[in-house]
Amino acid sequence: MNWTDHESYIEIYPPKEFNFDECLIFLGRSNQEVLHQIKEGSVFKLLKMKGSLILCKIGYTINSIKVVFPISIPTIDARKKVGEYVWEWFDLDQDLGEYYQVASQDKVLRSLAHKYYGLRIMCIPDLFEALVWAIMGQQIHLTFAYTLKQRFVEQFGEFITFEGERFWLFPSFENIASLNVDDLRKLQFTTRKAEYILGIAKEMESGRLTKELLLQKQDVHQVRKSLMLIRGIGAWTADYVMMKCLHQASAFPIADVGLHNALKNLFGHKEKPTIDEIEEYATNWGGWQAYATFYLWRSLYDKKV
């Protein structure tokens, strides 16, 4: 992480290939989002560091991301943790120069890379949140997935109020682990999704499932395998979490419907591509499949309005 501390605020220096406004467009794609709010070019987000709630206002100045604290100034340790969270959230460890080099040679990616230059995968640094969000999104429209997330967060998460508005935190696995299936069924979760989510919460509560343990695996294949051993996590969810939480640029949720629709639109086809055809398109995406996927998702968001 490249940053400086100024007590009342912190500054984070992203790599060259970075466009804050592009990232904000992705963050603003749903008006049902409850975990952050965008206002006047900044994004407000509530975080919890070392037990205390910290409201952050994240904006951009000439060449740095500036994080200010509208409610109260956190300790130096907490400020550093906030910086690390933001660094991960915007996927700033990634060397996008390489991706753009790959993209410039590829007829599918070239125009997208130019159009959305500086866009980074907007990550979900918290493993529990990433897994639960992925499971919520399985086999349903995104709008309904957001509805489920909103109910889940507002039922089981913490919040603070600032200037008459509520800012929410995603529920902790400790809280969710003590629930039963009916608690989630009441919010319109299917029995299966409820079981998956409770199972994962318990697995994390036991300490057997942590982000650190996953990142210690020898290679991405091992990470994927151990994720898929967990009930409720298939290939799609494993790849999704690897790209959105574990920063694996080569993760590739190839069965994703959004990816299929994006490719269909891009080529103006009537039918969605088959898996074989997608593999064909992706032959030269080596190592950057997650970014290819994310940029294709981003292209879907243009179509609306």
Place this chain on the structure above:
DNA sequence: ATCCAGGAACTGT
């Protein structure tokens, strides 16, 4: 109405 949605587990071959 009907088909589908940022799938996964289960069952049978």
Place this chain on the structure above:
DNA sequence: ACAGTTCATGGA
């Protein structure tokens, strides 16, 4: 290994 079936609910 592979294909078909079931789960469940709201969106378009």
